[in-house]
Amino acid sequence: MQSVEQEKTTLHDPDEVLKHSPFHEQVEKHCRLRNWMSWNGYLTARVYDTLASEYFAIRSSCSVMDLTPMEKYRITGPDALKFLNRLVVRDVSKLKPLRVTYVAWCNDEGKVLDDGTIFHLEEGEYRLCSQHHQLDWLLMSSLGMDVTIVEETHDVAALAVQGPTSYSVLCAAGINGLDKLKLFGILHTELNGFKVMVSRTGYTGDLGYELWTEPVNGLDLWDVIFSVKDSGLYDVRAIGLAALEMVRIEAGFIMPGDDFNTAETAIRAGHDRSPFEIGLGWVINFDKPHFTGKKALQEEKGRSIKRRLVKLLVEGNKPPVDSFLYDKKKGQRVGTIKSQIWSPILKANLTLADIEYHKGKPPAEIWAEIYYQKELEWQVTWARCRISKDPFWSHPRRSVTPPERF
Amino acid sequence: MTNSISKPIIIVGGGHNGLVSATYLAKAGHKVKVLEAREVVGGAASTTSFAEGYRVSGVAHILYTLNPKICRDLQLESMGLDPGTSIDTIALGQDGNHLTLGRNAVNGVDLSQKDISAYTDFKKEFRSYAKALTPLIMNKPPRLKDMDRRDLSTLAQLGWKLRFGLGANSMREFLRVGGINIYDVLNEVFDDPRLKGAIAADAVLGHHMGPRTPTTVLTYLYRLWGEIHGAQSLPTGGMGEISETLAKAAIKAGVTIETGAKVKRIVVDEGKVSAVELETGELIEASIVISNADAKTTFLDLVGAEELDAMFCHRIDTSRSKGNTAKLHLALNSLPKFAGLSGSQLAQRLIIAPNMRYVEHAFNHAKYGEYSEQPVLEIVIPTIDDPELAPEGHHVMSISASFAPYSLKQGWENHRDRFANKIVDLIEGYASGFSDIIVARELLTPPDIEAQYNISGGHWHHGELTIDQSFMMRPVHGAAQYDTPISGLFLCGATAHPGGGVTGIPGHNSAKRILAMGAGK
Numbered sequence: 001m002q003s004v005e006q007e008k009t010t011l012h013d014p015d016e017v018l019k020h021s022p023f024h025e026q027v028e029k030h031c032r033l034r035n036w037m038s039w040n041g042y043l044t045a046r047v048y049d050t051l052a053s054e055y056f057a058i059r060s061s062c063s064v065m066d067l068t069p070m071e072k073y074r075i076t077g078p079d080a081l082k083f084l085n086r087l088v089v090r091d092v093s094k095l096k097p098l099r100v101t102y103v104a105w106c107n108d109e110g111k112v113l114d115d116g117t118i119f120h121l122e123e124g125e126y127r128l129c130s131q132h133h134q135l136d137w138l139l140m141s142s143l144g145m146d147v148t149i150v151e152e153t154h155d156v157a158a159l160a161v162q163g164p165t166s167y168s169v170l171c172a173a174g175i176n177g178l179d180k181l182k183l184f185g186i187l188h189t190e191l192n193g194f195k196v197m198v199s200r201t202g203y204t205g206d207l208g209y210e211l212w213t214e215p216v217n218g219l220d221l222w223d224v225i226f227s228v229k230d231s232g233l234y235d236v237r238a239i240g241l242a243a244l245e246m247v248r249i250e251a252g253f254i255m256p257g258d259d260f261n262t263a264e265t266a267i268r269a270g271h272d273r274s275p276f277e278i279g280l281g282w283v284i285n286f287d288k289p290h291f292t293g294k295k296a297l298q299e300e301k302g303r304s305i306k307r308r309l310v311k312l313l314v315e316g317n318k319p320p321v322d323s324f325l326y327d328k329k330k331g332q333r334v335g336t337i338k339s340q341i342w343s344p345i346l347k348a349n350l351t352l353a354d355i356e357y358h359k360g361k362p363p364a365e366i367w368a369e370i371y372y373q374k375e376l377e378w379q380v381t382w383a384r385c386r387i388s389k390d391p392f393w394s395h396p397r398r399s400v401t402p403p404e405r406f
Numbered sequence: 407m408t409n410s411i412s413k414p415i416i417i418v419g420g421g422h423n424g425l426v427s428a429t430y431l432a433k434a435g436h437k438v439k440v441l442e443a444r445e446v447v448g449g450a451a452s453t454t455s456f457a458e459g460y461r462v463s464g465v466a467h468i469l470y471t472l473n474p475k476i477c478r479d480l481q482l483e484s485m486g487l488d489p490g491t492s493i494d495t496i497a498l499g500q501d502g503n504h505l506t507l508g509r510n511a512v513n514g515v516d517l518s519q520k521d522i523s524a525y526t527d528f529k530k531e532f533r534s535y536a537k538a539l540t541p542l543i544m545n546k547p548p549r550l551k552d553m554d555r556r557d558l559s560t561l562a563q564l565g566w567k568l569r570f571g572l573g574a575n576s577m578r579e580f581l582r583v584g585g586i587n588i589y590d591v592l593n594e595v596f597d598d599p600r601l602k603g604a605i606a607a608d609a610v611l612g613h614h615m616g617p618r619t620p621t622t623v624l625t626y627l628y629r630l631w632g633e634i635h636g637a638q639s640l641p642t643g644g645m646g647e648i649s650e651t652l653a654k655a656a657i658k659a660g661v662t663i664e665t666g667a668k669v670k671r672i673v674v675d676e677g678k679v680s681a682v683e684l685e686t687g688e689l690i691e692a693s694i695v696i697s698n699a700d701a702k703t704t705f706l707d708l709v710g711a712e713e714l715d716a717m718f719c720h721r722i723d724t725s726r727s728k729g730n731t732a733k734l735h736l737a738l739n740s741l742p743k744f745a746g747l748s749g750s751q752l753a754q755r756l757i758i759a760p761n762m763r764y765v766e767h768a769f770n771h772a773k774y775g776e777y778s779e780q781p782v783l784e785i786v787i788p789t790i791d792d793p794e795l796a797p798e799g800h801h802v803m804s805i806s807a808s809f810a811p812y813s814l815k816q817g818w819e820n821h822r823d824r825f826a827n828k829i830v831d832l833i834e835g836y837a838s839g840f841s842d843i844i845v846a847r848e849l850l851t852p853p854d855i856e857a858q859y860n861i862s863g864g865h866w867h868h869g870e871l872t873i874d875q876s877f878m879m880r881p882v883h884g885a886a887q888y889d890t891p892i893s894g895l896f897l898c899g900a901t902a903h904p905g906g907g908v909t910g911i912p913g914h915n916s917a918k919r920i921l922a923m924g925a926g927k
Contacts, residue, residue, distance in 0.1 A: 086712050108715035108884070140720045144711035292716040295677060295891060 018043035021068040022157040022218030026226075030238040037241065040133075040153070042069035045240040052344065057237035058204055058247050059345050062165040064225060065239050067158035067210060068218075071116075071133055074152045075126040079145040084118060084126060086292065087141050089275055091285040095120045098186040100201050103128075104280050105137075110296030111263035111272035112280070113137060114256050119186060119199060127152070131256045137264075141292065157218035161225060162208030162247075164395075165234050167403040170198070170209060172228045178209075179402035191224060203244060205251025207397045234406075246341045249350050252311045252391035254278060259309055259338040259352045274300055278309040304360030309338070311388040314349035314368050317342070318381055323368040325353060329382045334363045343392065349383070350392045362387055413691050414439045414662070415920075416682050418669045418708065419698030419860070419899065421449030425652040425661075426913030427696055427898040427920075429480050432659035434921050439690070440661060441682065443668035443860055448649025449698070450859050450866065451908045457846035459797045460737040463645035465855060465866065466908050467733075467786055467804045468493075468755060470632030471639075472648065475544070476910040480655045487651045491791045492637035493754045497604035498836050500760060502746030505600050509637055512601060521598045528595050529630075535580045536631040538567040543631060543904045543911060546887045546919050547878040556922065585873065588626050589617035589762055599761035607759035607782050611808055612866040612906070614730045616769030617762045621873045628871060632907065638755065640788045644795060648908060668860075672697070672704070672895065674713040679894040694894050696916060700861055700868035700901040701881035702727060705890075707862075714891055721882040725875060729852030729864035730772055732810035734829050736803040737796065737846035741787070744837040753790040758783040758832060772809035777825050780832065782808045800845070805829060812852035812863050822849055867906030868899055877903060888916040889923065896920055 019042045021027065031045040038044065044066065048054060057063040075084060084092045088103040095101050097120045104115040116130035128138075138149045161170060170178055174191060175198060181187045187198045194217040202208035213221050229236035248255065256262050259278070266272035274297065275284055284297060314320045319342060325335035340351035355362050366385040371378055397403055415431055417424045420442030428438045446452050450465035469489055477487060495507040497514075505514035512525040541563035548557030568577050583591050588609040592602040606617035609626035616622075632638070641648050653663055672695055673681040679695045697704040701722050705711075711719040744752060759765050759782045768778035789801040796802050807829050814821060826849040834840045852864030861868060869881050878886045880903045888896050888903075898916035900906035 082712060086716070108717040137716070141716040143716070143719050143723055144706055290674075290677060290713050295715070 022215035023066045026222045040069035047240045054239040054243035061235045062163040062169045063239040065160040067160045071130045072152045073128045074150045077147040079147045083145045083147040089284040091288040100184045106293030107263045110293035157215045159211045162204045165406045182401045183399040204247040205394045249341045250393035312351045312353040313386045316383045318370045318372045320368045320370045326367045327363040415694040416692040417696045420447040421698045422451045423913035424698030426910040427917045428661045429656040429659045430917030432661045438661045440663045441667040442665045447653045451645045453644030453646030456735040456848035457737045461795045462735045462802045471636045485654045488642045489639045490641040492639045495755045497600045536627045547903045588622040603759040603761040604757045606762045606765045616766040672708040696896045696898045698899040702862040727863040727865045727869040728812035730809045732807045733850040734805040735848040738801040738843045742837040756785040772811045775815035777810045818851045868901035871905045888919040
């Protein structure tokens with residue numbers, strides 16, 4: 001009897017090429033453009049109707065994104081903290097319950113495998129979210145530890161509610177207690193009789209929240225949020241991954257696999273990256289107990305950096321897609337653009353670029369060679385670039401508590 | 407090097423390699439302390455009593471010559487080293503027609519002239535291959551990246567020996583057979599099934615391999631390497647006497663040896679060893695700890711995964727180290743009567759492996775977690791030349807029986823006696839009336855060896871000696887030059903290059919490595 005049941009749940013539905021998230025009914029209704037893509041095996045909207053309106057929903061009002069496909073793992077057991085602290089480069093012992101922290105983890109050679117966030121859900125209970133599938137590495141890292149690792153990607157429905165009016169919208173939706181929720185804080189609450197976890201986290205560099213609940217409550221959660229729009233007070237808009245890509249570059253957030261080769265996928269020598277090389281040196285804590293890659297990173301720390309992923313502002317308005325970078329016009333090649341967008345709000349070409357450093361310093365000048373089309377004719381031009389130390393976009397309201405109401 | 411450190415070097419495990427390493431380091435001026443869990447030194451090279459009045463070599467029972475350089479360096483002869491009586495190998499034939507395999511010659515009834523001369527050529531040729539590997543065996547395995555001068559010298563010597571020591575033809579042949587299986591090679595060279603069976607048994611004994619398994623030529627060469635310097639022998643007083651002699655040399659050099667001192671933990675602080683903790687809770691500070699234990703015990707049990715990188719631990723965890731050979735000790739009230747064996751022949755090393763198919767079939771069982779229905783046996787009766795090991799007129803028989811997998815499908819608990827009976831029945835076929843003279847017996851399965859000798863998996867070699875777990879990949883890369891990811895922690899046992907056998911070479915190489923790294927300075 002039991003085996004029959006098991007069979008039912010594990011049987012693959014051949015018609016379901018891409019998985020439907022718990023929000024699918026609503027996502028499909030809103031995704032008028034039918035501009036679909038796959039994210040982690042889920043049918044995901046790239047653009048719902050118009051990219052510009054979705055982008056400005058994030059930056060000017062309130063956006064809602066289906067976050068369910070993100071990899072999620074539940075880490076519990078007596079050695080949960082010990083396991084996480086040995087896994088990631090950051091000191092997790094400092095993470096208090098109901099707090100979230102950004103982390104990265106490396107292989108033995110100190111090269112980055114992935115980045116993500118650790119949620120300290122309650123005392124001794126953690127959720128690790130990652131960009132890529134990490135279960136095998138997590139299990140491998142758990143050797144000799146009394147820890148339980150369960151992938152819960154498909155068992156948690158999640159929505160990102162982001163934008164200047166997100167606080168007001170969620171309050172209007174009936175979520176209480178947000179006034180005290182600080183950046184990277186977690187709130188366990190109830191909404192219309194079901195449990196919701198709210199974290200003040202996001203990938204936009206602006207005020208925003210992520211809401212987590214059981215899949216069966218997914219559509220209810222969606223309805224509660226969108227009912228605020230129906231009341232006519234606030235605009236609430238479903239946004240796809242294309243708009244998210246724009247705001248995450250504005251916010252200077254890197255994407256493993258896009259902006260740098262993860263160690264697991266790097267085949268050729270030198271094509272993997274250390275945390276120092278992708279600007280994550282600040283995440284490493286050498287004062288905590290041993291973690292995977294510590295020895296290699298300690299050695300690397302003593303050497304001057306050879307290359308770095310930087311936030312690079314490119315002058316002009318020609319899109320520097322995959323552009324090569326040079327130390328002067330027609331000079332020596334010093335790097336490549338990895339991700340780029342035209343920022344509607346900053347009116348600038350924003351990019352993340354991999355740059356070679358010499359004696360620990362970036363080139364004095366950086367020039368991008370840009371190929372672009374003009375009425376189907378290819379043209380080439382050169383644009384001066386500047387490294388930006390700070391994120392291109394980071395609004396103070398991101399961390400003000402309580403956030404301003406609109 | 408002068409005596410320059412206050413904290414002693416701690417050696418975890420007083421196996422023969424631990425003792426060799428300790429002595430070299432003490433001679434170089436270091437304060438060295440050996441901690442042995444058991445009440446006697448020697449580990450798998452010790453003599454044990456298995457029944458009232460009967461003593462036998464515990465795990466390793468035949469000496470394939472202690473390395474002469476080590477004997478010289480440690481002045482073991484002046485300590486009374488007694489390798490015992492040299493012995494030949496006798497391949498038992500079911501009809502009483504046996505073959506005697508010497509170092510250079512083979513003889514026996516029904517053996518063709520072609521096989522007789524082929525054997526002499528084969529041994530000479532293969533011994534020269536083994537000899538060509540000497541620079542590799544007697545040094546730390548060279549790194550392929552970031553080589554130091556010693557690595558370059560090792561590779562240069564190895565290259566020289568292969569090309570000019572062997573000559574172009576032999577080198578070509580060596581490169582052809584080096585990575586393949588012994589089954590094909592022996593079929594090319596010999597006709598007689600008994601001869602091929604006995605040599606094939608040599609290639610696979612102690613391993614999870616059959617004659618058709620790739621790289622069995624290499625395991626055979628490793629075994630043959632010991633023969634370069636002399637014949638195999640049965641040490642007087644059992645293998646424990648060799649270890650006792652090494653202990654004497656160690657003590658004379660200033661080493662402190664504590665037996666009955668089981669190490670619970672190697673304490674690591676900020677990536678460096680700082681102490682060892684005994685089962686009793688006692689902490690002994692150390693800046694250098696050398697582990698004579700196998701890699702799994704050392705890293706996963708004594709150090710703990712949390713002090714090491716994840717992939718390194720995974721490699722250690724997945725390295726193959728499950729033993730496949732059981733040891734049967736029999737107390738006999740008189741000498742057995744093997745059909746066709748003279749009295750002096752009975753004192754030799756007797757092999758039951760009548761042909762290569764027999765050996766391969768025996769191995770087939772091990773692949774599926776079963777013990778061999780017809781095991782391959784290596785039998786010695788040490789009491790013929792060393793009567794002290796048993797009451798007067800009585801004898802002990804020491805048998806290595808393959809294959810007896812560590813993870814037996816049905817579990818060993820209810821099958822221990824059945825397997826022992828199988829071995830006895832098998833011998834009965836060669837020596838009728840054999841079972842009537844047995845007065846006591848002890849079977850050590852790999853799990854027993856694991857429990858009694860603190861060897862993970864109960865594996866003779868502290869890990870399979872396949873090519874992927876040899877040289878610069880032994881036990882795994884990242885710990886293959888005796889030093890480990892933990893600063894101040896070294897390996898010196900069979901788990902390290904070149905591997906198992908009572909050779910003392912891992913001990914010798916590790917000490918050399920530690921001294922070259924400027925230990926304690």
